[in-house]
Amino acid sequence: MEQVKDLRNCLQKGNTPYRGRAILERFDLSVDDLVMGVQCAKCLQYPMVRKRDHWSCLRCGFKSGDAHLAALRDYQLLISNEISNHEFRKFTGMNSRKVAWKLLSEVCLQHSGQTKDRKYMLDFL
Numbered sequence: 001m002e003q004v005k006d007l008r009n010c011l012q013k014g015n016t017p018y019r020g021r022a023i024l025e026r027f028d029l030s031v032d033d034l035v036m037g038v039q040c041a042k043c044l045q046y047p048m049v050r051k052r053d054h055w056s057c058l059r060c061g062f063k064s065g066d067a068h069l070a071a072l073r074d075y076q077l078l079i080s081n082e083i084s085n086h087e088f089r090k091f092t093g094m095n096s097r098k099v100a101w102k103l104l105s106e107v108c109l110q111h112s113g114q115t116k117d118r119k120y121m122l123d124f125l
């Protein structure tokens with residue numbers, strides 16, 4: 001996991017266009033090597049859980065309304081520029097399809113496909 005964190009910091013500092021699964025392959029990692037879930041901005045632990053209208057840290061109790069944005073940024077840097085509702089729920093550990101739709105619709109202005117096949121573009125970051 002330290003390797004992934006170093007990689008993320010390197011990408012952000014260098015503003016490199018080298019994105020997506022190719023970067024995982026370069027470091028001989030797969031998506032399964034990544035820690036899934038929303039990270040707490042206060043204690044840096046995983047995961048935060050989604051409550052009715054905010055994220056809550058299981059360890060320190062910190063609450064955030066937009067902690068999913070950092071998770072989406074990680075997803076964009078490490079996996080893909082687009083994400084489906086199912087992929088978002090799997091990556092963040094969220095159960096509600098409706099809440100996932102609401103959060104993605106708020107931040108992703110562009111999407112392609114319909115209903116279950118819809119992909120949201122992560123170009124807001």
Ligand SMILES: [Zn+2]
Binds near residue numbers: 045061062
């Ligand atoms: Zn915390």
